[in-house]
Amino acid sequence: MVQRRSLLDIVPHFILALGVIIIAFPVYIAFVASTWDAATISNGQMPLWPGPHFLENYYRTIFIGTAKTTREPVGIMMLNSFVMAMCIAIGKIAISLISAFAVVYFRFPFRMAAFWTIFITLMLPVEVRIYPTYKIVADLRLLDTYAGLTIPLIASATATLLFRQFFMTVPDELVEASRIDGAGPMKFFVDTLVPLSITSVAAMFVIQFIYGWNQYLWPLLITTSDNMQTIVIGIKKMIVTQDALTEWQIAMATAVLAMLPPVIVVVAMQKLFVKGLTETEK
Amino acid sequence: MNNVHLRKVGKIYAGGVEALRDIAFDIPDGAFCVLVGPSGCGKSTLLRMVAGLETITSGEISIGDRAVNDLDPSERDIAMVFQNYALYPHMSVYDNMAYGLRNRKTPKPEIEARVQEAARILEIGHLLDRKPRQLSGGQRQRVAMGRAIVRKPRVFLFDEPLSNLDAKLRIQMRVEIKKLQRTLGITSIYVTHDQLEAMTLADMLVVMNKGNIEQVGPPLQLYERPETVFVAGFIGAPPMNLIELPEGGVAGLALENRPVAPVIVGIRPEHFELAPVGTPAPLGISMQITAIEMVGAETYLYGALDGRGREVIVRVAGKAEQQIGERVTAVAERHNLHFFDPATGRRLAVS
Amino acid sequence: MEKRVTFNGRLLPYMLLAPQLLITLVFFYWPAGQAVWQSFLIEDAFGLSTQFVWFENYQILLSKPDYYRTLAITLTFSALVAFLSLSLALLLAVQADKHIKFASGYKTMLIWPYAVAPAIAGVLWLFMFQPSLGLVSHAIRALGVDWNPVLNPDHAFTLVVMAATWKKIAYNFLFFLAGLQAIPKSVIEASAIDGASPMRRFWTITFPLLSPTTFFLLVVNVVYVFFETFGIIDATTGGGPAKATQTLVYKVYHDGKLGADLGGSAAQSVILMLIVIGLTAIQFRYVEKKVQY
Numbered sequence: 001m002v003q004r005r006s007l008l009d010i011v012p013h014f015i016l017a018l019g020v021i022i023i024a025f026p027v028y029i030a031f032v033a034s035t036w037d038a039a040t041i042s043n044g045q046m047p048l049w050p051g052p053h054f055l056e057n058y059y060r061t062i063f064i065g066t067a068k069t070t071r072e073p074v075g076i077m078m079l080n081s082f083v084m085a086m087c088i089a090i091g092k093i094a095i096s097l098i099s100a101f102a103v104v105y106f107r108f109p110f111r112m113a114a115f116w117t118i119f120i121t122l123m124l125p126v127e128v129r130i131y132p133t134y135k136i137v138a139d140l141r142l143l144d145t146y147a148g149l150t151i152p153l154i155a156s157a158t159a160t161l162l163f164r165q166f167f168m169t170v171p172d173e174l175v176e177a178s179r180i181d182g183a184g185p186m187k188f189f190v191d192t193l194v195p196l197s198i199t200s201v202a203a204m205f206v207i208q209f210i211y212g213w214n215q216y217l218w219p220l221l222i223t224t225s226d227n228m229q230t231i232v233i234g235i236k237k238m239i240v241t242q243d244a245l246t247e248w249q250i251a252m253a254t255a256v257l258a259m260l261p262p263v264i265v266v267v268a269m270q271k272l273f274v275k276g277l278t279e280t281e282k
Numbered sequence: 283m284n285n286v287h288l289r290k291v292g293k294i295y296a297g298g299v300e301a302l303r304d305i306a307f308d309i310p311d312g313a314f315c316v317l318v319g320p321s322g323c324g325k326s327t328l329l330r331m332v333a334g335l336e337t338i339t340s341g342e343i344s345i346g347d348r349a350v351n352d353l354d355p356s357e358r359d360i361a362m363v364f365q366n367y368a369l370y371p372h373m374s375v376y377d378n379m380a381y382g383l384r385n386r387k388t389p390k391p392e393i394e395a396r397v398q399e400a401a402r403i404l405e406i407g408h409l410l411d412r413k414p415r416q417l418s419g420g421q422r423q424r425v426a427m428g429r430a431i432v433r434k435p436r437v438f439l440f441d442e443p444l445s446n447l448d449a450k451l452r453i454q455m456r457v458e459i460k461k462l463q464r465t466l467g468i469t470s471i472y473v474t475h476d477q478l479e480a481m482t483l484a485d486m487l488v489v490m491n492k493g494n495i496e497q498v499g500p501p502l503q504l505y506e507r508p509e510t511v512f513v514a515g516f517i518g519a520p521p522m523n524l525i526e527l528p529e530g531g532v533a534g535l536a537l538e539n540r541p542v543a544p545v546i547v548g549i550r551p552e553h554f555e556l557a558p559v560g561t562p563a564p565l566g567i568s569m570q571i572t573a574i575e576m577v578g579a580e581t582y583l584y585g586a587l588d589g590r591g592r593e594v595i596v597r598v599a600g601k602a603e604q605q606i607g608e609r610v611t612a613v614a615e616r617h618n619l620h621f622f623d624p625a626t627g628r629r630l631a632v633s
Numbered sequence: 634m635e636k637r638v639t640f641n642g643r644l645l646p647y648m649l650l651a652p653q654l655l656i657t658l659v660f661f662y663w664p665a666g667q668a669v670w671q672s673f674l675i676e677d678a679f680g681l682s683t684q685f686v687w688f689e690n691y692q693i694l695l696s697k698p699d700y701y702r703t704l705a706i707t708l709t710f711s712a713l714v715a716f717l718s719l720s721l722a723l724l725l726a727v728q729a730d731k732h733i734k735f736a737s738g739y740k741t742m743l744i745w746p747y748a749v750a751p752a753i754a755g756v757l758w759l760f761m762f763q764p765s766l767g768l769v770s771h772a773i774r775a776l777g778v779d780w781n782p783v784l785n786p787d788h789a790f791t792l793v794v795m796a797a798t799w800k801k802i803a804y805n806f807l808f809f810l811a812g813l814q815a816i817p818k819s820v821i822e823a824s825a826i827d828g829a830s831p832m833r834r835f836w837t838i839t840f841p842l843l844s845p846t847t848f849f850l851l852v853v854n855v856v857y858v859f860f861e862t863f864g865i866i867d868a869t870t871g872g873g874p875a876k877a878t879q880t881l882v883y884k885v886y887h888d889g890k891l892g893a894d895l896g897g898s899a900a901q902s903v904i905l906m907l908i909v910i911g912l913t914a915i916q917f918r919y920v921e922k923k924v925q926y
Contacts, residue, residue, distance in 0.1 A: 009731070009733050009734075011728075012728035012729075012731050012733050013733060013734075013735075015724065015725065015728045016725060016728050016729060016739040016743075017739075019721070019724075019725045019728075019739075019743060019802075020739060020742040020743060023742070023743060023746060023799070023802065023803075024742070026754075026757040026758060026760075026761055026799065027749075027757060029757070029760065029761055029768060030756075030757050030760060033760065041766055042765075042766055043766070044765060044766040044767075044771055046766070046768065048768075095652045095653045095656070096653065098649040098650075098652070098653075099649065099650050099652075099653040099654075101649055102645075102646040102647075102649035102650045103646075103650070104636055105636060105639055105640050106639055106640055106642055106645070106646035106649075107639050108642075108643070108646045108647070111646070114650050114654060117654060117657055117658075117662075118653055118654070118657060121657050121661045122913060123906070123909050123910050123913050124661045124662075124665050124906065124909070125860055125909060127860045127863065127882045127885070127905065128665075128668070128860075128882075128885075128902050128905040128906045128909060129661070129664040129665050129667075129668050129902060129906075130885060130886060130889060130902070131668075131889045131895075131898060131899075131902075132663075132664030132665070132667035132668050132671070132899075132902075133660055133664040135664070135667070136659065136660065136663060136664055137660075151656065151660070152656070152659075152660035154656060155653055155656040155657045155660065155661060156653075160653070167636075168636070171366060171368060172636065172637050172638040173364045173365075173366055173367075173368035174368050174370065175638045175640075176330075176333075176335050176355070176362070176364070176368065176638060177362070177364065177368040177369075177370070177429075179334075179335065179354065179355045179356060180333065180334075180335075180355045180356060180360065180361065180362050180382070181356065181381050181382030181385055182356035182382055182385035182386055183356075183381075183385055184640075185640040185642060185645060186645075187385070188640075191370075191381070192370055192372075195372040196371060196372055198372075210747070210748050213750070214748075214749075214750035214751070214752075214753075214864075216750060216751065216752045216863065216864035216867070217863050217864070217886070220867075232750045232752050232753060232864070233752075235752070235753065235756055235868075236752055236756070236867065236868045239756065239759070239868070248760065248766070251756065251760075252760065255753050255756050255757060258750065258753050259748070259749050259750075259753055262748035262749070262750075263745045263748045263749065265748065266744065266745050266747060266748040267741060267745055270741060270744070273744075273747075274744075274807060274811075277747075277804075277807065278807070278808065278811050335638070
């Protein structure tokens with residue numbers, strides 16, 4: 001690296017600090033709003049520092065919900081989001097692991113056809129087939145169920161590609177050693193391949209958990225009953241155009257709660273997150 | 283009886299490439315057989331066919347008088363040490379060794395006893411809880427050997443197991459493998475491209491080239507009586523001098539009773555002796571020195587016959603007083619000369 | 634690239650693939666096929682009979698100025714978000730790539746918005762710019778601008794662009810940083826020895842070497858604006874006012890929700906499908922090129 005005098009380091013520090021502040025500002029404001037009462041916010045004079053209503057607001061948000069709009073406590077919504085995110089992440093990882101295993105470690109007729117069938121789904125995001133997919137889920141009577149919420153989303157070309165890529169780097173000799181040690185294909189998969197894939201699986205989990213938690217359009221279509229709402233859908237329903245009805249302190253507490261799990265996952269598992277992101281997208 | 287028979291074994295890959303042709307030899311019970319040859323000669327393929335990792339296109343392989351052609355690797359009662367060791371990276375040393383036994387439903391106390399015994403023999407008892415990545419290259423090598431030993435197989439298979447070690451460790455492990463094999467008395471097949479390793483380890487040496495067997499026999503026999511030009515050039519370092527003599531002979535080389543037909547004459551560097559010009563001998567050469575290699579106990583003189591033509595290597599004991607550019611004469615005894623047919627490459631019986 | 638060593642098994646590989654294939658066929662291919670089929674049909678006003686009309690739905694769709702307006706909005710939106718978030722992310726990544734203290738701390742503080750749902754990002758920005766009580770709205774009003782994204786189309790569009798840009802900086806930053814770290818330090822050092830100033834070094838060495846990453850991100854950002862900003866728009870403006878923030882995807886959703894024109898809605902979906910296929914193809918050519926390096 002080209003070394004510079006440390007006086008010049010002030011410039012990058014300044015730019016980065018500014019970036020961090022701008023990035024964090026909207027979230028900070030949301031947090032501040034979640035600690036004031038409705039009156040302080042709605043008269044437009046909310047201060048830039050936290051207020052005294054933190055516990056009260058969050059208690060109400062989690063266990064009671066808004067008085068006027070959604071009615072459902074946000075705790076339930078978080079539970080729904082969590083179940084959805086976990087089902088999607090685990091489901092995607094499970095079916096992609098076995099698909100990649102089949103494609104990499106076996107030779108059989110239509111192998112490449114199967115691979116391309118999975119691969120081409122990259123070009124069919126839910127946004128381009130909204131209503132026909134909705135109709136199928138409706139026909140299967142899966143509306144307002146966890147199954148309808150998650151199963152259509154757990155096919156994953158990216159996860160399959162990532163695992164395929166990783167399996168290709170596993171030395172052939174490990175398969176041979178396993179065969180000599182008397183392990184069949186499934187035993188090799190369970191005893192050796194999956195334990196070796198653990199970092200890739202964890203990286204994939206981070207990415208897919210966030211993907212699942214942040215789903216918006218699909219749950220918007222599939223869920224109608226209040227007790228199936230996810231938190232990301234719920235918050236939208238709290239904000240209505242008639243300002244008088246919107247309880248901003250509750251909405252902002254909900255926003256903070258909606259961000260918390262995925263942000264914690266990203267920050268706590270930063271290395272895995274970066275690995276998962278950069279490797280799946282290439 | 284854990285002998286290995288190969289009968290007319292052939293291998294043709296799906297693309298039509300013929301990797302092995304008519305391979306046939308027997309390895310007696312308890313023998314240490316080394317397959318040696320340049321890379322691409324088919325030696326690893328042959329080993330993997332014995333292991334059951336490659337299919338056999340034609341012929342038959344049997345272990346202990348049981349044909350194994352259609353048996354899975356795990357049913358052949360063999361153990362293999364891979365070039366890159368192929369240790370399971372996520373398992374401890376103990377589990378690496380125990381895995382195959384567990385898959386065979388060996389009782390727990392028996393597994394424990396066998397692993398401890400192998401660990402004792404290989405002096406890796408203190409490493410049993412470690413993961414492979416925490417081990418040095420030599421230690422990994424020992425674990426790979428341990429994984430083979432605990433199985434008490436009929437046959438050990440080694441696929442260039444020392445090529446990932448540094449030179450010093452390689453010599454040390456070579457000695458240990460030999461000792462271990464003697465002690466356990468298990469029939470072994472060992473693949474290497476290093477002829478020195480092959481010579482020192484083998485009871486029985488199989489030299490292979492381009493999918494064919496060139497010669498099978500004890501190492502010394504191959505050294506003293508190579509049946510083909512290829513074996514003559516492959517076994518021994520530095521290699522045997524192989525000089526092609528056309529009908530008219532070559533300048534700088536005098537051979538008594540020279541055959542009339544073209545012939546290749548072979549003579550090892552260590553069988554030359556420097557002599558004054560004009561000394562009568564069955565074979566005499568005159569060459570100009572182009573390079574001198576002193577390795578301590580001996581010196582190799584590189585030269586060209588009569589100042590041009592083929593390069594010849596002459597070994598001299600101790601240090602050499604000669605200078606580069608100097609012209610020397612060297613002679614050799616009749617019984618140290620080898621004759622080969624230039625057309626077939628086979629040994630000629632020349633009296 | 635293929636494995637040399639494989640297992641034998643006739644039925645097993647099909648069983649392993651079955652769950653994934655079943656889901657893709659039922660929930661991906663079947664509905665996509667339905668969309669294509671429906672785009673060729675017109676239903677009468679009572680939903681009693683349908684008629685096969687070839688490309689009439691497309692003709693109707695493409696004869697409406699409304700559709701072109703939505704297309705223009707989507708393209709402008711893409712261009713603005715891609716330009717803004719790529720340049721800001723590059724600026725930050727270049728700073729974070731320097732050997733300064735707390736570099737990894739800055740990195741952590743800059744990447745977390747990746748985890749924020751687009752809809753939540755929309756809500757955060759809506760709150761700041763809400764006309765009657767938003768903090769930033771007050772500041773803007775104090776400057777004499779009559780700020781009102783609820784009523785003013787330009788203001789609404791600005792708000793959506795800001796929220797979408799904010800959300801994507803983290804992602805772009807991460808990839809730019811990875812791209813910068815992949816550039817061999819010796820190349821930069823060589824150019825320093827050649828006497829290039831830091832600014833010149835960046836534009837003549839670093840930026841060209843970074844171009845594969847930039848191109849990749851450009852495509853990803855366009856895909857993002859086309860498809861993933863749905864949540865931002867739905868949470869902040871609902872496509873309004875006067876459809877000023879309505880993207881192609883939002884239009885499909887919105888038109889379909891009214892449920893009147895199945896064939897027209899399907900035709901819109903099919904056009905979107907073609908756009909994704911086009912963008913993915915561009916991305917593949919990039920991947921191929923990269924493999925050749």
